Amino acid sequence: MSQSFNTLFENKQYKDALDLYNSSFSLKANLYKVITVKDFCIDNNYNYLVVEKEKPREILIPYYYGSKEPEKIKKVISPEIYVAELENANIIGGNSAIIVNDYCLYDMAKRDNQARYDLRCESIKNIDKNYAVIGSMNSNEVFKEAISLVGVAPYNYYHFTVELLSRLQYVDQFEEYRYMPLLIDEMGFNIPQHRELLHIINKFNHPIIPIKKNYRYKIKKLIYPSYNTWMPINKKAWIKSKPEDYLIADSAVEYIRNNVLNNIKSKGHKKIFISRKNCKNVRLINHEEVVELFKKYGFEIIYPENAKFQQQVKLFSEAEYIAGVTGSGFTNILYCSSNAKVLCIIPKEHGSCLYSTISKILGLKCIFLDAKVITKRKRAFADRSKLDINYCRDCLNNLL
Numbered sequence: 564m565s566q567s568f569n570t571l572f573e574n575k576q577y578k579d580a581l582d583l584y585n586s587s588f589s590l591k592a593n594l595y596k597v598i599t600v601k602d603f604c605i606d607n608n609y610n611y612l613v614v615e616k617e618k619p620r621e622i623l624i625p626y627y628y629g630s631k632e633p634e635k636i637k638k639v640i641s642p643e644i645y646v647a648e649l650e651n652a653n654i655i656g657g658n659s660a661i662i663v664n665d666y667c668l669y670d671m672a673k674r675d676n677q678a679r680y681d682l683r684c685e686s687i688k689n690i691d692k693n694y695a696v697i698g699s700m701n702s703n704e705v706f707k708e709a710i711s712l713v714g715v716a717p718y719n720y721y722h723f724t725v726e727l728l729s730r731l732q733y734v735d736q737f738e739e740y741r742y743m744p745l746l747i748d749e750m751g752f753n754i755p756q757h758r759e760l761l762h763i764i765n766k767f768n769h770p771i772i773p774i775k776k777n778y779r780y781k782i783k784k785l786i787y788p789s790y791n792t793w794m795p796i797n798k799k800a801w802i803k804s805k806p807e808d809y810l811i812a813d814s815a816v817e818y819i820r821n822n823v824l825n826n827i828k829s830k831g832h833k834k835i836f837i838s839r840k841n842c843k844n845v846r847l848i849n850h851e852e853v854v855e856l857f858k859k860y861g862f863e864i865i866y867p868e869n870a871k872f873q874q875q876v877k878l879f880s881e882a883e884y885i886a887g888v889t890g891s892g893f894t895n896i897l898y899c900s901s902n903a904k905v906l907c908i909i910p911k912e913h914g915s916c917l918y919s920t921i922s923k924i925l926g927l928k929c930i931f932l933d934a935k936v937i938t939k940r941k942r943a944f945a946d947r948s949k950l951d952i953n954y955c956r957d958c959l960n961n962l963l
Contacts, residue, residue: 581696592688592698595667600647600787603668607650614733615644615791615812622806625919625931627911628958634919634929637806642670644812645789646733646740652785655699656748656774657685659714661787667695671795679802680795684715686777699779706772708784709744710734713774715796717751720867720891725921727751728764729815730788735767740786744770759872764822791815794917800941804914811917816924820897823876835878836862837887847888847908848937848949856952857886860959867892884962888934893918896927904962905929908950910936913943932958 581594604611619638626634653662661668672682672690682690689696712730716722727748734740745765751757752773761771774780791812798804836857839845847853854864862884867875879885879895886906887893896905896918905922909915911933922929932955938947 592696595662595665595695595697597667597669597672597690597693597695599670599673600649600661600668600789601645601670603663603666604647604649609650610648612646612737613643614646614736615814617641617643620810620812621920621923622809622811622916623919623923623929624806624916625907625929627931627933629933629954630911636923639807639810641793641810641812642674642789644733644791644814646737647787647789649782649785649787651781651783652787653779653781654711654713654746654774654785655686655697655777655779656713657715657717657750657776658687658697658699659684659790660687660690660695660697661711661785662697662779667697669695670789671793674793675795679798681797681799682795684796699777702775702778702780705781705783706744706746707782708786709746709772709782710740710769710786710788711746711782712788713746713748714790717748717757718754720756721894721917722891723751723754723757724760724819724894724897725811725815726790726792726794728761729818730791731764731769732814732818733788733791734786741767741769743786744772746772746774746780746782749773749775756868756870756872756875760819760823764819766822797942803912804916804943806914806916809916809920811920811924813924816897816921820925824880824898833878833882834860834862834884835865835882835886837885837890837892838864838866839888839890839892846890846946846948847934848947849952850888852952853888853908853950853955856955856959860963862886867895889915889918893921896921896925899925899927901926903927906932906958906962908932908934910934910943910946910948912936913946915943930958930962 585591620641622637624635686697686699712727714727793810875895876898879898884904889909919929934948934950936946936948940946
């Protein structure tokens with residue numbers, strides 16, 4: 564996106580910004596007024612069913628090995644969790660926004676009171692609290708009724724598992740919705756491990772309708788379960804994280820864990836290290852050196868992306884120690900035994916509280932290892948960092 568476009572948008576000259584976008588890109592966009600799902604339902608007298616009220620939730624600010632600062636708990640009031648019924652609504656593959664007439668229904672955009680979030684993703688070309696510029700292709704498909712579990716980054720294991728699939732639980736509370744088909748992003752559905760998990764979670768055998776990225780579909784009666792995590796997909800360039808960026812409902816974590824483990828009783832005794840060797844974004848510049856150190860301490864090096872879903876569950880349910888550089892592979896701590904310890908390598912300056920908070924919900928012991936940022940990028944997830952080997956060795960000696 565050009566700087567001139569961003570400047571126009573920030574100055575609220577929305578129409579000019581839209582014209583500029585459409586003159587530069589082949590996929591034409593439209594301008595929509597941003598509104599919350601709740602306000603839209605109230606204005607149009609649509610059903611809006613609250614399943615969890617606003618409540619204080621705990622975010623765990625982690626302890627970093629060697630630091631004098633202990634772990635801390637921060638309590639933040641979360642939005643309510645709901646199920647809404649919408650009429651003649653449009654969803655777009657790979658996006659969290661819902662389009663109805665001239666409105667963009669997007670709760671996260673309305674929550675961004677400090678203008679910190681960058682919610683541009685796929686078809687959403689620009690967005691703030693007031694307006695959104697969205698371009699999409701028309702699939703020309705119309706469905707009578709369906710449940711939407713479509714959203715951003717469905718190809719990512721964490722986003723697909725915790726942010727998207729866990730929301731099915733709220734719909735399944737209502738018997739009248741249990742026969743309706745599920746709208747699932749094709750990008751996520753095409754990943755074998757994701758399909759395995761979906762098969763387990765889909766206990767009422769909802770028919771599955773794969774949705775293509777950036778294609779728009781119309782649903783005459785759309786059932787929309789709200790998000791139960793409140794973490795923006797990105798923050799604006801150079802914006803630092805805050806603990807409240809990692810707000811997660813206990814039910815999001817517990818629903819997946821309980822349904823997958825079911826009657827499995829696990830007892831951790833293994834030590835595993837999650838490798839990011841095969842990832843495009845390796846993040847740790849001395850990754851191989853770190854891996855070799857963990858090998859010397861008896862850790863098995865694993866590559867979750869190469870394992871079937873049930874193999875991943877078995878690996879993590881049998882692990883007493885889980886270590887690695889932060890990434891979606893840590894989502895599998897959902898299946899750890901209650902005595903497991905989590906060692907997460909991530910720069911302290913990133914301020915991440917995601918896997919520490921999930922560990923807190925599950926009652927797992929969590930220790931973070933501070934890596935030094937060597938190459939700083941506009942967004943923290945792209946930073947390159949280095950872990951001090953002596954510092955890491957000292958941690959392992961004390962822990963093991």
